[in-house]
Amino acid sequence: MTASMRMGKVDVKEFELDEEAANIFTGPSAESKVSDEDVVKSSPQVSQWQVFILVAGHAMCASCLLVVNKWALKVFPFVWTLTTLQFSFAAFATYVAGKVGLVTVDDICWKKLTAFFPAAGMFFITITAGNAVVSVSNVDTFIVMRSVVPIPSAILESVMLGEPYPAPRSWLGLATVLIGAICYSMVNQGLLVGSASWVILYLILMPLDGVLIKHLVNESGLSPWGLVLYNNLCALGPGVLFSLLLELGNEKDRSEMFRVLTETPLLVGTPILLSCWTGLAISFFQLSVRKVVSSTFFMVLGVSNKILSVLLNQIAQLDSNRN
Known part of the structure; x- marks a missing residue:
């Protein structure tokens, strides 16, 4: 892939960066070998080391967030409200940081906001479904569920974004990831599904979310922190609505929430605040x-991140049925 190819500058650059990120972990494929020199020439703004740092940062934040959310939901079992708090914190912190000059944040534009809203709304429901699954199951079940996602994601990416279908070796790799996760969970804790509806919703929306956000991120022209602001700001709208309808609007839930927050504010507030900071970090990364x-690579990365999640979960002993 050289700079002389003019199929559309944005598409060519994004494809080059996708190959570059994949080569960090798997090495160049037989079909496309990109040397370090070629990468520097064709994409001077994003080096391999920058991609590696972003991937490592995402891995650390994603691994921690699953365990932190599990902790937060144990002491504050209100999944819609917790998710809305996380989006509120991320949007507010990013906006303030931009105003004081700590980071570069794009100005809020109504046209861009409305264009970003469908993906952000789906993102909100997907995150909420993930939190709900974590609250009613164990971490191992969530890992198996995430291991399923790359397969439909690869199909959707080819159908909707026009990417080539994965090679047979890649399909074998995706199947190996899924089988390995299932074997691990059966040997360790076993699958624990407290709510099949949340699991099904997550498995349907997660691949769609990955492909849609990939498209919007590439086409938006927003800065990294601008993406964080827009994504969380858009997700905040449905978050407030669902929180009011399903939790805050219920007298019993509202009373229980008030009791939990007032009786043990430090015990409850600590994991909530920690989940908000972790949510902000993972939004950026x-x-x-x-x-x-690519969206498929991102989904596979999400599965691999859970290795550290298992480690942290075992240390914290958040699953009561762990031996």
Whole structure:
């Protein structure tokens, strides 16, 4: 892939960066070998080391967030409200940081906001579904569920974005990831599904979310922190609505929420605040990573991140049925 190819500058650059990010972990494929010199020439703004740092940052944040959310939902079992708090914190913190000059944040534009809303709304429901699954199951079940996602994601990416279908070796790799996750869970804790509806919703929306956000991130022209602001701001709208309808609007839930927050404010507030900070960090890293890798690669990365999640979960002993 050289700079002389003029199939549309944005598409060519994004494809080059996708290859570059994949080569960090798997090495160049037989079909496309990109040397370090070629990468520097064709994409001077994003080096291999920058991609590696983004991927590593995302891996650390994603691994921690799953365990932190599990902790937060144990002491504050209100999934819609917790998710809305995370989006509110991320949007507010990013906006303030931009105003004081700590980071570069794009101005809020109504046209861009409305264009980003469908993906952000789906992102909100997907995150909420993930939190709900975590709250009613164990971490191993969530890992198996995430291991399923790359397969439909690869199909959707080819159908909707026009990417080539994965090679047979890649399909074998995706199947190996899924089988390995299932074997691990059966040997360790076993699958624990407390709500099949949340699992099904997550498995349907997660691949769609990955492909849609990949497209919007590439086409938006927003800065990394601008993407964080827009994504969380758009997700905040449905978050407030669902929180009011399903939790805050219920007298019993509202009373229980008030009791939990007032009786043990430090015990409850600590994991909530920690989940908000972790959510802010992962918003930045995941949107930045999505910009330089394919949606399927991003989904596989999400599965591999859970290795550290298992480690942290075992240390924290958040699953009561762990031996």
